[in-house]
Amino acid sequence: MAFIEIEDLQKSYGEHEVLKGISLNVDRHQVVTLIGASGSGKSTLLRCLNALDTINNGQIRVDGDVVSGPGVDLNRLRRKVGMVFQSFNLFPHLSVEENIVTGPIKLLHHSREKARARAAELLERVNLGHRAKYYPDQLSGGQQQRVAIVRAIAMEPEALLLDEITSALDPELVAEVLNILRDLAKEGMTMILATHEMQFAKEVSNLVVFLEQGRLLEAGPPAQIFGSPTQERTRAFLKQIIDAGRL
Amino acid sequence: MQRLSPAPRAVPIASTAVGVSLLLLFIIATLGGTVRNGIADPALKTISLWLIVVAMAAGALVLLMAGWSMTLAMRANRQTRADNILAARSSAAASRQDAFIAFGLSLAVLAIFCFVQLLLQNDGKLQQTFLQWQLMRESAVDVLQAFAVNVKLAVISQILVLVIGLVLAVARMAPGKAGAPIRFMAVAYIDLMRAVPAIIVLYLIGFGLPLTNLPVLASLSPDWFAIIALTLTYSAYVAEIYRSGIASIHPSQWSASRSLGFSYVQTLRWFILPQAIRLVVPPLLSTFIALQKDTSLVNVIGTLDAFNQAKFYASSSFNLSSVSVVAIVFVVLTIPQTRYVDWRLARANKRLRG
Ligand SMILES: Nc1ncnc2c1ncn2[C@@H]1O[C@H](COP(=O)(O)OP(=O)(O)OP(=O)(O)O)[C@@H](O)[C@H]1O
Ligand SMILES: [Mg+2]
Numbered sequence: 001m002a003f004i005e006i007e008d009l010q011k012s013y014g015e016h017e018v019l020k021g022i023s024l025n026v027d028r029h030q031v032v033t034l035i036g037a038s039g040s041g042k043s044t045l046l047r048c049l050n051a052l053d054t055i056n057n058g059q060i061r062v063d064g065d066v067v068s069g070p071g072v073d074l075n076r077l078r079r080k081v082g083m084v085f086q087s088f089n090l091f092p093h094l095s096v097e098e099n100i101v102t103g104p105i106k107l108l109h110h111s112r113e114k115a116r117a118r119a120a121e122l123l124e125r126v127n128l129g130h131r132a133k134y135y136p137d138q139l140s141g142g143q144q145q146r147v148a149i150v151r152a153i154a155m156e157p158e159a160l161l162l163d164e165i166t167s168a169l170d171p172e173l174v175a176e177v178l179n180i181l182r183d184l185a186k187e188g189m190t191m192i193l194a195t196h197e198m199q200f201a202k203e204v205s206n207l208v209v210f211l212e213q214g215r216l217l218e219a220g221p222p223a224q225i226f227g228s229p230t231q232e233r234t235r236a237f238l239k240q241i242i243d244a245g246r247l
Numbered sequence: 248m249q250r251l252s253p254a255p256r257a258v259p260i261a262s263t264a265v266g267v268s269l270l271l272l273f274i275i276a277t278l279g280g281t282v283r284n285g286i287a288d289p290a291l292k293t294i295s296l297w298l299i300v301v302a303m304a305a306g307a308l309v310l311l312m313a314g315w316s317m318t319l320a321m322r323a324n325r326q327t328r329a330d331n332i333l334a335a336r337s338s339a340a341a342s343r344q345d346a347f348i349a350f351g352l353s354l355a356v357l358a359i360f361c362f363v364q365l366l367l368q369n370d371g372k373l374q375q376t377f378l379q380w381q382l383m384r385e386s387a388v389d390v391l392q393a394f395a396v397n398v399k400l401a402v403i404s405q406i407l408v409l410v411i412g413l414v415l416a417v418a419r420m421a422p423g424k425a426g427a428p429i430r431f432m433a434v435a436y437i438d439l440m441r442a443v444p445a446i447i448v449l450y451l452i453g454f455g456l457p458l459t460n461l462p463v464l465a466s467l468s469p470d471w472f473a474i475i476a477l478t479l480t481y482s483a484y485v486a487e488i489y490r491s492g493i494a495s496i497h498p499s500q501w502s503a504s505r506s507l508g509f510s511y512v513q514t515l516r517w518f519i520l521p522q523a524i525r526l527v528v529p530p531l532l533s534t535f536i537a538l539q540k541d542t543s544l545v546n547v548i549g550t551l552d553a554f555n556q557a558k559f560y561a562s563s564s565f566n567l568s569s570v571s572v573v574a575i576v577f578v579v580l581t582i583p584q585t586r587y588v589d590w591r592l593a594r595a596n597k598r599l600r601g
Binding site for chain 2: 047050075076079082087089091093102103
């Protein structure tokens, strides 16, 4: 049984069908990359997995438990499956440390000391040990995104959803964020990430999923998708990216 | 080759400034003279003379400024002829600057002078009606004591309004189907209370509640009727201020908090409200200033506040100087607050610009 099971997931905004029946299984310790053109539904899929958007049809199961539909304890689900956003979304009125420890203290009922020690340890790991007392607007984009990742990890989720978390960063800051993901992948964190960083996708993912207009067009190991895609659309998409010099 | 565009034109503006300041001196002399001729009281006549002298001195200062502007303008012309365009530009800019200062000063001197002359008119009738020192001093102690009532009403209402306004704002944003009736009630209340003038609410409560014979409510003191009325009215405004603050927090903050596993209420409590309240401090303070001023409305239900106290003095002396005292007390209390609000706003804007 896979850790995350998505079965015929459909999602519309009003009349507009965004996801038209997606099925996908993600095993524990797997890294899955979602690629596809802008508007193909990558963010929407991730938001549905985190129950930030409700789905219209289909089913989502996490660890064997159905987490879509009415009557689900969404807050518990979200503690299991964390999410990091393209725009960081740190809380601007809280310091870096408070951003990280508020969740563990209020929701996991950790003691303040324990939460702070853990935050310090995690910050140290992403080379931000000296920034604990800073406020988000005093940090660079790359630093903010690293804090956002730490904030999600501090909740001890079993899987992480990452939505284009390097797209808002200057090129020289992308590496520092990707390095952290690389480490997380090595440690066996289950991750689903939407990204335009094809080189990175090729390197870390176990499974690459190509979305096209709300449909899962093709999925497979990176060597297959990037080397010999079966679908014409996938090939065209990758060609565009190679032509743009991004692979 | 360097080709410089010419310096801005300064002479026309400078000469206008000279003309305006001469006109100012002329007006001071003629207006001051006319008013002085109409004054019978010798003491006032001396005051009037001194006022003219001071105003003429100020006018002379303005003329000096205009003259300096003229000098600079001429210098700019000379420099242009000597082909020193950059120097000419700087002289012309300084000249125009001084000319505009002269305009502004003329306007200020003229306005103040005219106002003072208005007070002196008709043997100082205006001053005697509104600002009679003797009467102001006599009423001041009682009026100030009564003003404590205004302060008390304002402070208690403000505290209640802060809490009730927040509850209303959150109720108005209650999510989902279950929240619908709560939202409806909150909207109805806010619309109603913003539609009815504060003085009507006050009148209805102040005279109506005692007639109802309701336990507790009917036997409250007039002070409390006033507090209830002000709170009812102003909590509606404050609810809207809170709501605008909450609405201006970006939805991504909600996503971030919910994705960590915080519930709706926890998200509001820990992340949205702390940010929203910081944003709404300036408009909240502005509303509080309005509330403070509206405490003077309580005289319609007979509460002995500063205004009511002053009205006793006014009706027994047929003179409004005691009421002016109330106005002055409000000014003294309010102006520091408005300055503070402006300062907060300026600081907030600066932070936004980074
Ligand atoms: N809240 C919303 N309301 C209505 N339509 C939406 C909403 N969010 C997304 N959409 C639509 O859903 C479609 C998929 O959007 P989504 O953000 O999932 O794409 P994406 O693959 O993440 O694209 P990108 O690479 O640009 O981030 C788009 O056509 C978008 O217009
Ligand atoms: Mg997206």
